[in-house]
Amino acid sequence: MRCKVARYAPLLLVAAALGAASGCLHPEEESSLSPLPAAAGRVDPGLGPGARPLSFGPGYKGSPSWSPEGDRIAFTMDGYVVDKPPEVDDLRRWTTRDFIAEDAEWVSGKGLTILGTAPGSGPPSGTEEMTKSVYRARAGDGSFDLKKVATGVLAMGSEPARRGGLILAVGGGPYESGLLLTRGSGEVDRVYPGLVEGRVVAFSPSPDGRNLVLAVCPPGDRETSELGVFDLRGGGYRRITRLERDLEILGTPQWTGHGLYFVAGKEAPAGGAAAPYHLYRAAPDPGPPEPAPGVGKDFVASSIRVSPDGERLAVIGRLNPESPANLYVLDLLAERLEAVTNNEDMEIKTGPEDVAWSPGGESVAIIARSIPSTEAEVRAAPVNELLEDFYNLYEIPVEGSGEASR
Amino acid sequence: MREMALWISGAALAFFATAGAFLLLANLATVRSEESLTPDPPSRHSGPDLELNVDEDQLASLEALPAQSLDVTVRNRGDEALSDITLSLNVSSENTSLPESRYYGRKVEKLPAGGTAEVRFEFDLSAPEASGKLAAVPEPSRKILEIRASTPEGVPAIRTAILPL
Numbered sequence: 001m002r003c004k005v006a007r008y009a010p011l012l013l014v015a016a017a018l019g020a021a022s023g024c025l026h027p028e029e030e031s032s033l034s035p036l037p038a039a040a041g042r043v044d045p046g047l048g049p050g051a052r053p054l055s056f057g058p059g060y061k062g063s064p065s066w067s068p069e070g071d072r073i074a075f076t077m078d079g080y081v082v083d084k085p086p087e088v089d090d091l092r093r094w095t096t097r098d099f100i101a102e103d104a105e106w107v108s109g110k111g112l113t114i115l116g117t118a119p120g121s122g123p124p125s126g127t128e129e130m131t132k133s134v135y136r137a138r139a140g141d142g143s144f145d146l147k148k149v150a151t152g153v154l155a156m157g158s159e160p161a162r163r164g165g166l167i168l169a170v171g172g173g174p175y176e177s178g179l180l181l182t183r184g185s186g187e188v189d190r191v192y193p194g195l196v197e198g199r200v201v202a203f204s205p206s207p208d209g210r211n212l213v214l215a216v217c218p219p220g221d222r223e224t225s226e227l228g229v230f231d232l233r234g235g236g237y238r239r240i241t242r243l244e245r246d247l248e249i250l251g252t253p254q255w256t257g258h259g260l261y262f263v264a265g266k267e268a269p270a271g272g273a274a275a276p277y278h279l280y281r282a283a284p285d286p287g288p289p290e291p292a293p294g295v296g297k298d299f300v301a302s303s304i305r306v307s308p309d310g311e312r313l314a315v316i317g318r319l320n321p322e323s324p325a326n327l328y329v330l331d332l333l334a335e336r337l338e339a340v341t342n343n344e345d346m347e348i349k350t351g352p353e354d355v356a357w358s359p360g361g362e363s364v365a366i367i368a369r370s371i372p373s374t375e376a377e378v379r380a381a382p383v384n385e386l387l388e389d390f391y392n393l394y395e396i397p398v399e400g401s402g403e404a405s406r
Numbered sequence: 407m408r409e410m411a412l413w414i415s416g417a418a419l420a421f422f423a424t425a426g427a428f429l430l431l432a433n434l435a436t437v438r439s440e441e442s443l444t445p446d447p448p449s450r451h452s453g454p455d456l457e458l459n460v461d462e463d464q465l466a467s468l469e470a471l472p473a474q475s476l477d478v479t480v481r482n483r484g485d486e487a488l489s490d491i492t493l494s495l496n497v498s499s500e501n502t503s504l505p506e507s508r509y510y511g512r513k514v515e516k517l518p519a520g521g522t523a524e525v526r527f528e529f530d531l532s533a534p535e536a537s538g539k540l541a542a543v544p545e546p547s548r549k550i551l552e553i554r555a556s557t558p559e560g561v562p563a564i565r566t567a568i569l570p571l
Binding site: 047058060097098170372373374375376377379380382386389390 | 460462463465466468498500501502503504505525542543544545548550552562563566567568569570
C-alpha cells in the first residue's frame, strides 16, 4: 500500500501544484491590457503623461465648461458654441455658426446658458457700450433650441450651489448696474436690492453662496479697476479696493476659502512680451490687496479658476515674463505653487476664461497648440484629426504634479 | 528495476499531463472569443498602394488670391496597376465658422505598378468677404488644403497642408 502511494506521489504533487496555479489565474486581469486611446503618444510631453486631448481639428476654441456630471464639456469655437463627451470626438453644435458667444455655462446636464450676440443683434445705435444678450439652449436630437431670455446684459453667472438659476448683471442706468436672478425661460425671480456704481464686468460667488465678488468699471474710468462685494441676501454693494491708475482687473475674480483672488496689471507693452499681469489676494473687507503669497514676485498670471472645494486655484501663468505659459495649481492653505505642466513648446491659451476645473476637482481643462509656423506645413492626416496644429482642449490631471521651480 | 521504470513513466506522465493542463488553461484564459483576435484594420492614413506628395516649394508660393495652382504627385506603390484614381482638393479656412469650403476633383484613369502621375489643381484661394464674424477670432486664420487620392476599393492617401496666408 505504502508502495502504491509512493508511486503516485509525483502525480499528486503535480496535481496539487496545478490546482494552486489554476487558482491564481484571473481572466479579469486582462482588462489591464485594454487598448491605448487613439491619441496616445500624440500629446506634447510637456503637458504631462496624463494629458488627454478633448478636441481635434481646426477652430479657435475658448471658454471650456464641464457639465455638472462631468460627462460633457462645452466650449466656444470660432464664436459659436459646441459640446461633446470627453472621450468621443462627437461635436454637438448649440448655436448657428454666425453666433458670437463670449461664455457658455451649464445650468443643468441638459441645458446651456450662453452670453453673446446673435447675428443681426448688434449694439443699439447711439450707444458706445456693447451689451450682450443671454440665451438658454437645450439639447435636441439633431437640432438646437435657442431662446433669448435677456438683453442688455453685462455679465452672467450661475446661481450659487447650482440651484438652476442664473444671476445677471444688467445696466441700471448710465453709470449703474443691477443684479437679478432669473429662472426657467428667463422669468425674473428676484431683483437684488441695491445698485452698483459703475459697470459690472464679471463676478463669481462666495463659497457659502451668500455673496458675489465683482469686477467693476467705475464711472468715468476706462479700466475695470474696482473690486467689490455684493450681498445677495440683504442686498447692497461695498467696495473692497480700487486699483491705481492704468491698472485693470483681468477676467473674473475668484472667491476662495482663503480670500479673494484676482489678476490685475497694465496692458501688454508693444513688442509681443507677456502682459505684466500679476495675481493678487484681498480680504472680503475694504482694504488694499496684496500680491498673492506663494507665487513669486516675477510670476505673470493670466487665467485663474477656483477649484470646486475652494481650496486650490488653477492658474495659467508664467514663472517670469520670458518663460512659457504653463498650468499651475496654487494650494491656498499651504501657499504653495505647483507646476502641473512643464511645457516649453506649446502655446497654452491665456484668455481669462480659458481654464475650467472638472466637477470633482481631479483635472483642469486648458487650451493649447504648437507654435504656428510661418511657413506652409504638410501633415499625413485628415484635417479633422490634426491635434497640435490648432488650438485644442486638453484635460490635465492635477494630482501628482511636481513643485514649481522658483 | 521495475520500480524505477514505474517512477520514470509516472514522472513522464505527470509532466505531459501538467504541460497539457497549462496549455489548456492558458488557452482558456486568453481566448475569449474569435472576435478578440480580429486584427485591427490597417491605418486609414497610410493607403496601401497610393502615395501622395505635394510640391512644398509650390505650396510656399501660394497666395490668398484666385487662380492658384498646385501640382500633386500620386504614385502606385503596389504590385498591380490601379485604375479610376480619384483625387480631390478641399480648400477651407482654419476659422470653422466661415462658410468657405471649395472642392476640386481630378481623375487618373490608369496607373501602372510603380508608376507616377502628376496632377495639377487650379483653385481659388481668395479670402472670403469680410464679415463681423471675424471679430470672434482675434488672429488671422490660416488656409487649409486637404488633398486625397483614392481608388474605388482602396483606402485614401491624405495630405493636409496648413498655409499661413
